[in-house]
Amino acid sequence: MHLMLIADGRSPITRAWLRMLRPLGWRLTLVSTYPCSAPAEVEHFEVLPVAFGAAGGVSPTGQGRAAFRKHLRQPLQRLRYWLGPLTLGVYAPRLRQLVHRLQPEVIHALRIPYEGMLATYAPPEAPLVLSIWGNDLTLHARGSPWMARLTRRALRRAAALMTDCRRDRDLAYWWGFDSGKPSLVVPGNGGLDLERLPTLRTRLGEPWATRLEGDEARWVLNPRGIRQYVLSDVFFQVIPLVRERLPEVRFLCPGMAGQPQAETWVRRLRLDETVVLLPTLPQGQLWDLFARAPVMISLATHDGTPNTLLEAMAWGCFPVLGDLQSLREWVTPGVNGLLVDWRRPQSIAEALVLALEMPDLRQHAAEINRALIRERAEVNQVRRQMQEFFPQFCDSG
Numbered sequence: 001m002h003l004m005l006i007a008d009g010r011s012p013i014t015r016a017w018l019r020m021l022r023p024l025g026w027r028l029t030l031v032s033t034y035p036c037s038a039p040a041e042v043e044h045f046e047v048l049p050v051a052f053g054a055a056g057g058v059s060p061t062g063q064g065r066a067a068f069r070k071h072l073r074q075p076l077q078r079l080r081y082w083l084g085p086l087t088l089g090v091y092a093p094r095l096r097q098l099v100h101r102l103q104p105e106v107i108h109a110l111r112i113p114y115e116g117m118l119a120t121y122a123p124p125e126a127p128l129v130l131s132i133w134g135n136d137l138t139l140h141a142r143g144s145p146w147m148a149r150l151t152r153r154a155l156r157r158a159a160a161l162m163t164d165c166r167r168d169r170d171l172a173y174w175w176g177f178d179s180g181k182p183s184l185v186v187p188g189n190g191g192l193d194l195e196r197l198p199t200l201r202t203r204l205g206e207p208w209a210t211r212l213e214g215d216e217a218r219w220v221l222n223p224r225g226i227r228q229y230v231l232s233d234v235f236f237q238v239i240p241l242v243r244e245r246l247p248e249v250r251f252l253c254p255g256m257a258g259q260p261q262a263e264t265w266v267r268r269l270r271l272d273e274t275v276v277l278l279p280t281l282p283q284g285q286l287w288d289l290f291a292r293a294p295v296m297i298s299l300a301t302h303d304g305t306p307n308t309l310l311e312a313m314a315w316g317c318f319p320v321l322g323d324l325q326s327l328r329e330w331v332t333p334g335v336n337g338l339l340v341d342w343r344r345p346q347s348i349a350e351a352l353v354l355a356l357e358m359p360d361l362r363q364h365a366a367e368i369n370r371a372l373i374r375e376r377a378e379v380n381q382v383r384r385q386m387q388e389f390f391p392q393f394c395d396s397g
Contacts, residue, residue: 001394002027004104004126006115009036009047012283013189013307014110018042020190020379024387029102031095033115044102048091051084051114077228081143084114085150092121099123105394109154112136113147116154127393130158133188134304134326135229137171152176159393164188164305165326184389189307191382192314192373201291202284211276217359218249220352221293221317223286225255226262229302231322231342236265236275241349243274246356252293254278254286290315294362295355298322299342305330314373316366318355320348330372336365 003021007014009032018041021028029044034053038045047053099107099122107126109116111133119128141151155161155177162184163169173179204212220242224230242249256262256277266275281289290296296312297320304326312319313330321327323339331337338351355362375381 001106001391002029002102002104003390004029004031004099004102004107005110006031006033006107006119007110008032008034008053008115009039009045010034015039017110017190020383021386024383026390029104031098031118033118046094046098048094048118050087050091050118051080052087053114078143081140081147085117085144085146088114088118088121088150091118095119095121096123099126106390108390112151112154113140116158117150120150120153120157127159128157129160129162129390129393130154131162131188132164132168132172132304134164134168134306135302137168137175139229139302141175160184160389162186162389165329167326167329168304182389182392184385186382186385187305187307187310187377189310191377191379192310193379194314194374197287197314200284201288202282203288204278204281204285208276208278212250212252214250215248216292217294218246218356219252219289219293219295220249220356221252221254221289221296221312222256222298223254223290223296223308223312224298224300224306225253225280226259227300229300231299231301232261233265234342234345234348235297235299236262236269236271237345238348238352239271239274240269241346242352245349245353249274249356251275252278252289254289255280287311287315290317293317294359295320295352297348297352299340299348300324301342303327310373310377313369314377316362316370318362318365319369320351320355336368336372 003026009030018039022041028042030039030042031046031048033048033050035047035049095118104126106129107119107122108129109119110131116130141148152175155172155175160182161172161177164187166185169183169185222235226232239251251274253275257279262277266272290312296317299322303324309319319331319337321339322342331339333339338355340348340351
């Protein structure tokens with residue numbers, strides 16, 4: 001079978017999908033919406049940088065334009081909701097030519113904005129399988145009238161749907177996806193290779209390793225960085241409340257080093273000895289922190305099944321999360337995690353203290369969570385589902 005993926009080729013999620021699919025022996029084409037190098041797993045590779053994807057590519061030095069964009073992230077996102085859709089028609093002819101030339105049997109767009117939106121311009125004879133990420137419908141689809149219209153168009157065009165939670169599948173019906181068409185609930189990262197995870201751990205080097213010296217039993221890991229839909233201001237307000245009860249607590253924050261918003265909160269609340277702002281980490285180093293930290297926190301207001309949650313569960317890191325319907329599909333409060341009201345810093349702090357002071361609860365939760373990952377998010381399990389799911393849309397089966 002020949003499968004064309006339309007995705008952000010820079011993304012670790014896209015790369016994980018390609019690694020998961022490759023053992024099936026299918027021909028793989030990647031159409032990336034951001035400039036990047038061609039992955040080894042693909043036979044054909046093309047870049048169609050819709051919605052100003054060219055501005056987000058990696059430069060030859062590997063530094064990209066992140067330092068400039070971090071000051072403008074939210075204003076640029078709002079502008080992108082209005083102007084990004086206008087770029088789709090520019091690249092639509094190239095996508096149609098590519099599909100006519102390569103003749104993929106199935107097209108798979110790994111999210112709706114803007115990959116699924118671009119995929120609607122492909123020739124109609126190519127079946128479209130559409131993936132939904134956790135904020136595609138709850139956040140991005142509401143960004144502008146154009147985004148709403150193109151989201152509905154993508155869902156009506158799709159022959160099948162993949163979501164990482166049942167909530168998004170149900171929301172997709174409201175947005176226009178035909179409930180009579182096939183759908184599949186499967187991890188958005190293509191599954192975790194539990195056998196390889198221990199071999200991929202790597203420790204942080206200096207100067208960060210020195211800053212992490214101390215009692216690991218009091219670590220709290222926030223792996224979400226600075227995002228539009230994550231309440232970083234509430235997170236930093238919680239820290240002094242936890243420190244009042246547990247003075248030795250340390251909060252580790254990957255993806256926040258050099259972020260003005262995070263640095264301002266640390267300075268204003270005098271958290272230099274409590275908070276370690278880390279750079280964006282390679283996956284192996286992030287996984288090492290998951291393995292060492294007893295507790296992780298995520299205060300997202302929009303989420304499906306975040307990959308950081310699955311990774312935390314696989315490593316035995318106890319999750320404290322904002323209470324979202326999608327997360328209740330994985331977490332039973334008080335059993336294998338805690339769900340909190342993100343509008344109440346005091347209650348969040350109490351949940352973190354509880355988690356840190358109850359090792360028996362964490363140990364019991366770790367056993368449950370590892371079993372859940374093995375049952376519902378292990379890579380071989382996902383691969384078997386893909387092997388059954390995709391061929392139903394092509395004549396050659």
